[in-house]
Amino acid sequence: MGLLRKIRTTGRVAEPAPPRPEAEQPLAAGELRGSVQVRCVDAGSCNGCEIEIAAAFNPLYDAERYGARLVASPRHADVALVTGPVTRNMAEPLRRTVAAMGEPKLVVAVGDCAIDCGEFAGGYGVEGAVADVLPVDLAVPGCPPEPDQIVAALRRVTGR
Amino acid sequence: MSVIPAALAAAAVLAGAGALAGIVLPYRLRIPAVGVLTAGVGVGGGTAGVAALGGSGWAGTFPGVLPLAGAAAAVDALAGLFIAVAGAVVAAVAVYGIGYAAGHGPHGLGSRTAQAVLPPFALTLVLVPVAASVSTFLALWELMALGSLLLVLAEHRERASVRQAGVWYAVMTHLGLVLLLAGLALFAAGAGGETFTALRAGAHTVPPAVRGLVFVLVALAFTSKAGALPLHAWLPRAHPEAPSPVSALMSAAMVNLGIYGLVRTGLDLLGGGPAWWWLGLIAVGGTSAVYGILQAAMASDLKRLLAYSTSENMGLVLIGVGASGLFAAYGDRPLAALALCAALLHVVNHSAFKALLFCAAGSVLRSTGLRDLDRLGGLRSRMPVTAAFFAVAALGAVALPPGNGFISEWLLLQSLIHGLAVPGVAVAVVLPLSVALIALSAGIAAAAFVKALGVGFFARPRSDRAASAEEAPILMLAGMGLLGAACAALALVPGLLGGSLDRAVGATGLPGGGAVSGGGLEVRLTGISAALSPVWVVAALTVALMAAVGLPRLYGRRRRRVNARLWDCGGGAPTPRMAYTATSFAEPLQRVFDDVLAPEQDLDVTPVRESAYLVERVRFQRRVSDRIEHRLYEPVLRALNTAGQSARRLAGGSVHRYLGYGFAGLVFLLLALAVGW
Known part of the structure; x- marks a missing residue:
């Protein structure tokens, strides 16, 4: 009963939905028709971006209300949410992960590191940015990007 | 001459020829010859069994075969069922056995002993249900047990566990024989005759307590042969260690005879209870x-x-x-x-x-x-x-x-x-x-x-x-x-x-x-x-399977097929060990x-010499042992062992004492005779 009471007394905490982002939908996203399954891949991140991604799916930002949902396997996923500079050890697993996803698929690079290696550029274990390893459809800049930026990027994919 | 005795006689002759072939022929000829003759035994038995199931019966006595009582044989439909099953299994397994023993070399199942014992063992499987008197039944039963024992031991040179299994099997099958002998002898004494006809006729004259005892003794022996608890311990030992065709014969034909004996004695001879x-x-x-x-x-x-x-x-x-x-x-x-x-x-x-x-x-x-x-x-x-x-x-x-x-x-x-x-x-x-x-x-x-x-x-x-x-x-x-x-x-x-x-x-x-x-x-x-x-x-x-497989293919959305790598979480390919x-x-x-x-678990942690907190080696072992066997057999075996050890004190090695035992025994016997009888 405690849980039910908590639900009743807490009510809805999600912030009011901001207006739909103006930017156009990536090409492949149209086929998904508003339902997007997301697989996160940490290719060598400092885990800052992971915390923000987790926040993007919390009750406050609630990315799921726009049709994006986290899944546990690339076999179920339409979008790979890649964070961090791609380290040498993670380059091949990242390629395999994206290869394991069904068509149509999109790759979203989250955070400055994923876009241009950020702080870690030139490190001995860094292979390069995500775009050096895979074709990237969408990038979310920031170190780390704020949850509403991530939500905005996902809304571009879902189109909702 | 009806079909049943002719077929059984043919089976017996073929079994004899098979045993001879097993002894005489050289390795290359031995296996096919024995296999074909054993298959013949099976076919003969199967024919007799099917004829009996078809409704014909047969009975005969052979006065000279066994001492004192002679042998009695009878085939009815119940016996026919078990004969037919045993015959069919023997025939099929004999064909299989030729291929099995051929590649094995002249040891194990291909050895002279094993090949000579195989056809007579097959014959006893067919003949046990034919027996129509207590002595005939027990003789065939024992021959069957000995034949299977020798065959279980066929690979004893290759694995020590075979010998252990052989000992277990020998002891338990003879324990069963003793129970059977006691039970059937009691029954025969009470009923006033040892042929099955006499037993059937005299069963109601046996007092109920004796009937109960007979049933318990006989049922223990027969359920032990059938591999039922609690006298089952031989079965999971002997069947795996025997060469596979022998395991097949034992598991598919021999254990059945335990059921046959139980049905025959309990329902037929004792007439229910x-x-x-x-x-x-x-x-x-x-x-x-x-x-x-x-x-x-x-x-x-x-x-x-x-x-x-x-x-x-x-x-x-x-x-x-x-x-x-x-x-x-x-x-x-x-x-x-x-x-x-x-x-x-x-x-x-x-x-x-x-x-x-x-x-x-x-x-x-x-x-x-x-x-x-x-x-x-x-x-x-x-x-x-x-x-x-x-x-x-x-x-x-x-x-x-x-x-x-x-x-x-x-x-x-x-x-x-x-x-x-x-x-x-x-x-x-x-x-x-x-x-x-x-x-x-x-x-x-x-x-x-x-x-x-x-x-x-x-x-x-x-x-x-x-x-x-x-x-x-x-x-x-x-x-x-x-x-x-x-x-x-x-x-x-x-x-x-x-x-x-x-x-x-x-x-x-x-x-x-x-x-x-x-x-x-x-x-x-x-x-x-x-x-x-x-x-x-x-x-x-x-139809359901075809619908489940076919309908989605017919009506499902056609998609492009891509051969993708197995998803292995991005790591290396899974190995068979996974x-x-x-x-x-x-x-x-x-x-x-x-x-x-009650599985037994054994965890053995060895720390490195320098520190008790750093582990060098962990050994984990879990074994599911036969608990009934542990609880029931080990105390008995321990008690027997203790009794044997303490009996050693009686035999101290002194000749005088041994002579004394003899003298005391004689005096006791004479006293008993003088006073008692």
Whole structure:
């Protein structure tokens, strides 16, 4: 009963939905028709971006209300949410992960590191940015990007 | 001259010739000659059995064969059923055995001794049901036990465990013989004659207490032969260690004779008895069924798994026999006939699928040298025909449609469920309980055989020897083909056996009169309104399967097919070591039945020398041992050992003392004679 009471007394905490982002939908996203399954891949991140991604799916930002949902396997996923500079050890697993996803698929690079290696550029274990390893459809800049930026990027994919 | 004695005589002559061929011929000729002659013994026995099932009978006496009483023989439909089953199994396994022994070299099953013993052993399997007097029966019974013992020991040079199994088997089978001898001698003394006719006629003159004692002694001996608890310990030892054709013969033909003896003595010669006999039998059967299949589900040795499954199936048969006696004791004879019918049909079905299972396991063993399921795997692609035969037989063993075991278990359940109309508190408690036990054992059997088939034959090979397995030679496949055809026939058209089963049941004095009838396509139970048409079941299953596979293909959205790499979480490809093993598959079940199985666990942590907190080596061992065996046998063995040790003090080595013993013994004897008699 405690849980039910908590639900009743807490009510809805999600912030009011901001207006739909103006930017156009990536090409492949149209086929998904508003339902997007997301697989996160940490290719060598400092885990800052992971915390923000987790926040993007919390009750406050609630990315799921726009049709994006986290899944546990690339076999179920339409979008790979890649964070961090791609380290040498993670380059091949990242390629395999994206290869394991069904068509149509999109790759979203989250955070400055994923876009241009950020702080870690030139490190001995860094292979390069995500775009050096895979074709990237969408990038979310920031170190780390704020949850509403991530939500905005996902809304571009879902189109909702 | 009628068919039965001619066929039996032919079988005997062929067995003699086979034994001679085994001794005389050189290695290359020995195996095919003995195999063909043994197959002839099987065909002869099968012919006699089928003739007896067809309704003809035969009886004869041979005064000179055994000292004092002579030998007596008689064949009725009940004996005919067991003769026919034994004959069919012998014929098919003999064909298989030629291929099996040929590649093995002139030792093991190919050795002179083993090849010379094989045909007479096959003959005794056929002849035990023919015996019609106590002495004939016991003589044949003992010959059968000795023959099988020698064959179990065939590979004793290769593994020390064979010798140990041989000792267990020898001791336990002779313990059974002693019980049998005591029981039947008591019975014969009470009834005033030792031929079965005299026993049958005089059974009602024996006082009830003696009858009860006779039944208990005889039932202990026969259930021990059938591999039921608590005297089952020989079976999971001897069956795996014997060469595979011998395991097949023992598991599919020899254990049946325990059931035959029980039905013959309990229902026929003693003419039934009070309810407690049969309640006891049902208890033994139910416990064996569940305990046997639980141990089978735990076993990772393929042949040990099959041996324990024999224990289970014989337990189910014993439930049927017990229910039959129970119903007869309460006067419901049609239901009794139905229960016995179910039990006998299960004997036939079990023989078919268990012989095939042991033969398939033998092919695997011959090709890979492995019995350990944890090291097998991937055999489906290397040995496709053997794998297919194993699958067919496993389907029979799990008692699900369309396997052949399903029909007999369905009959058994029908008879037990309808038995609730029989009055009595004990019946009202025992019957639902047995239904539950049968259902439980069928469920665990499914797990056990999914394990055997899935871990043994599917997935990827877990060792080099499994990876380089080769398909069995053509003669072994032919033998398995015969058994596979028998399984399929029993699964599809068991109705053809209806008349024969009725006659076999009728031979025990129960009214056979159509407890089971029906043409080729259907099994109808006349006493209660129930019918089953296995062909339609199979047809419906096939249609359902085709619909499940075909409809999505027809109506599903067509998509582009991409051959993608197996998803391995981005890491390296999974190795065979990551696959389910037999042990890991059984682990959840072992947890569920933890209290029953009481696995022994051994954790040994060795720290490095410098610090107790740093571990150098961890050794973990878990063993599921036969708990009943531990609890029951070890104290007895320990007590015997202690008695023997303390008796050594009597023999101190002094000649004077030994002379004194002799003198004291003589004085005691003379005193006893003078005073007592």
